[in-house]
Amino acid sequence: xxxxxxxxxxLTGIEMxxxxxxxxxxxxxxxxxxxxVALLGDNGAGKSTLLKVMSGAHKPSHGSIRxxxxxxxxxxxxxxxxxxxxxxxxxxxxxxxxxxSTNLNMGQETLRKGPLGLLGFVDRKAxxxxxxxELDRLGVRTAPMxxxxxxxxxxxxxxxxxxxxxxxxxxESRGILLLDExxxxxxxxxxKNVEGLIERMAAQGIAIVIVTHDLPLCYxxxxxxxxxxRGKKCADVPVEGTDRDHVVGWITGSRxxxxxx
Amino acid sequence: xxxTTPHVSTxxxxxxGAGADSPGPAPVPTGSDVPRAVSxxxxxxxxxxxxxxxxxxxVFAFWCSPYFFTVDNAILVANAGALTALFAAGxxxxxxxxxxxxxxxxxxxxxxxxxxxxxTHDYNTALSLLAxxxxxxxxxxxxxxxSLRGFNPIIVTIGTLSVLTGLASVVAGGYTFPGLTQLExxxxxxxxxxxxxxxTFTGIPAPVFIVAVVFxxxxxxxxxxxxxxxxxxxxxxxxxVRRAGIHSDRYKVLGFVISGVxxxxxxxxxxxxxxxxxxxxxxxxxxxxxxxxxxxxxALTGGRGSLPRVLVGALILATIANGLIIRGIQxxxxxxxxxxxxxxxxxxxxxxxxxxxxxxxxxxxxxxARN
Ligand SMILES: Nc1ncnc2c1ncn2[C@@H]1O[C@H](COP(=O)(O)OP(=O)(O)OP(=O)(O)O)[C@@H](O)[C@H]1O
Ligand SMILES: [Mg+2]
Numbered sequence: 001x002x003x004x005x006x007x008x009x010x011l012t013g014i015e016m017x018x019x020x021x022x023x024x025x026x027x028x029x030x031x032x033x034x035x036x037v038a039l040l041g042d043n044g045a046g047k048s049t050l051l052k053v054m055s056g057a058h059k060p061s062h063g064s065i066r067x068x069x070x071x072x073x074x075x076x077x078x079x080x081x082x083x084x085x086x087x088x089x090x091x092x093x094x095x096x097x098x099x100x101s102t103n104l105n106m107g108q109e110t111l112r113k114g115p116l117g118l119l120g121f122v123d124r125k126a127x128x129x130x131x132x133x134e135l136d137r138l139g140v141r142t143a144p145m146x147x148x149x150x151x152x153x154x155x156x157x158x159x160x161x162x163x164x165x166x167x168x169x170x171x172e173s174r175g176i177l178l179l180d181e182x183x184x185x186x187x188x189x190x191x192k193n194v195e196g197l198i199e200r201m202a203a204q205g206i207a208i209v210i211v212t213h214d215l216p217l218c219y220x221x222x223x224x225x226x227x228x229x230r231g232k233k234c235a236d237v238p239v240e241g242t243d244r245d246h247v248v249g250w251i252t253g254s255r256x257x258x259x260x261x
Numbered sequence: 262x263x264x265t266t267p268h269v270s271t272x273x274x275x276x277x278g279a280g281a282d283s284p285g286p287a288p289v290p291t292g293s294d295v296p297r298a299v300s301x302x303x304x305x306x307x308x309x310x311x312x313x314x315x316x317x318x319x320v321f322a323f324w325c326s327p328y329f330f331t332v333d334n335a336i337l338v339a340n341a342g343a344l345t346a347l348f349a350a351g352x353x354x355x356x357x358x359x360x361x362x363x364x365x366x367x368x369x370x371x372x373x374x375x376x377x378x379x380x381t382h383d384y385n386t387a388l389s390l391l392a393x394x395x396x397x398x399x400x401x402x403x404x405x406x407x408s409l410r411g412f413n414p415i416i417v418t419i420g421t422l423s424v425l426t427g428l429a430s431v432v433a434g435g436y437t438f439p440g441l442t443q444l445e446x447x448x449x450x451x452x453x454x455x456x457x458x459x460x461t462f463t464g465i466p467a468p469v470f471i472v473a474v475v476f477x478x479x480x481x482x483x484x485x486x487x488x489x490x491x492x493x494x495x496x497x498x499x500x501x502v503r504r505a506g507i508h509s510d511r512y513k514v515l516g517f518v519i520s521g522v523x524x525x526x527x528x529x530x531x532x533x534x535x536x537x538x539x540x541x542x543x544x545x546x547x548x549x550x551x552x553x554x555x556x557x558x559x560a561l562t563g564g565r566g567s568l569p570r571v572l573v574g575a576l577i578l579a580t581i582a583n584g585l586i587i588r589g590i591q592x593x594x595x596x597x598x599x600x601x602x603x604x605x606x607x608x609x610x611x612x613x614x615x616x617x618x619x620x621x622x623x624x625x626x627x628x629x630a631r632n
Binding site: 055057076077078080081082087089092093094095096097098102106107109111119120121122164 | 485486489491500508565
């Protein structure tokens, strides 16, 4: 089977500019199905930018993206979503005045049955019920479904954003989940929940890229680490057997890149 | 508000403000949920305008007794507020969905003139009205298409306002279209009249029905349908909607189209009322509409607000004007009163908002303290 050796997501030669700022410089990165890759790097290293390229939120200036071996060109996040990619953004990307259920169902609303459904009427009760069931299945809990997001704490918002993406890739064995600092606002217990969630998702065969500044979390959940320094990839190593001091060195730039040309 | 529906419990005591209710059909609200005082304050913030209107009616009912608190006068107020309400719906939906459309008076003028021209040239009435509405759609599409290129919608719509006003004059050839009696059915005509001559009930004017339909359909659309919810979401955070995999651009354009159509409706109703189509776009109506929208507490940042409140905002303006007229007070005092009311409501809202955030904050802190 060649299937097993085809990465779920593979980016080659990615370059990305913000005006004159070069945020990404010739990045190659891939994730296998069921693999958890931690993307590490200092503030401003380009982690979020790289993830946004993967999710279709940004279009790279150069480079190619392959999803399960197929070359793709994303013009909007909807294209990436169609290819099975879901992302939790660092700024969460929630609609504050709307309630949790509406946010969770955004873009995949359940319509009412019958003629009202044809007119585009949504079935709010059904959406609330199914969202609650999905959250239960994922083992994450947050505030009541009818609570507007603006009334949630930072951690609760993060859980909502995470849950939305998780619900959408859950059960999709070819799914790809991109997480930009998903535990930054979470307490100890909730972080443990997210760890469990990531492990269960990976066990289903979902490919996961997680950006984090939390090294213990990285060692807990990730199989491989990719480290960025000022927009360049400077290390790509398995988690097992890699010294933390080396990792910190790559992150801060005090250790020479593995790929120095 | 949000606490009456059954919901799943939370197992995360360290997350501030989390509800600690038990799952099942009968949730038991506990201290760590949103405090009662906050829900009361939020209720006041969201429903305050209805109470304000009630208060005004009460005051005028006594002060202007016995002329104010009558069915006939209520109809008068409704009819007087109809035009403001239609434009306020346009401005309001625009702002809620993230655009301040300043071209509305121009759209109204061009729509009236196109309809006026067609009626004067003996086109079918329905066809002429449809053409007027189509102008609204077209203006919305143009505004939307230009704004999508990344230009500031305010500047864009100032530009189209100017273009549209000019075009309206071109259509009218420098004159107006008078004598459009074909439109009386949607202007001064009254329906549901009971009894003839010295009748018991003089009927409800057509514009009131139009306003009722517009606000009912608009409210249902914005709160119950998929496209309405997405439209509101785009108003609050277009990028979030895009990242959720939705073509948010389409909804931005839809917002412009809806406000354009409502402006056209407003223009046509006004034309019907005076049986004359004029190319003069009056920016005044825009500011009256904006006042009603602001009174309704529609946040300029978008994504928030409700049409029923906008309607009440428009009715408050009409109520004040009407009450002062009954008392024989000069109409410019109505303008003063409206302005003062608006400023007062702003401050009231600020006070409420601060109180809400303060209470939420201390509620969160206390949750942390217990752990
Ligand atoms: N919208 C933008 N416009 C211009 N420059 C940007 C923009 N977003 C990011 N940058 C720049 O691109 C670089 C990489 O930013 P990015 O957000 O990817 O960093 P990051 O690794 O996610 O950092 P952090 O850990 O702080 O989240 C930074 O130099 C940043 O200043
Ligand atoms: Mg980042």
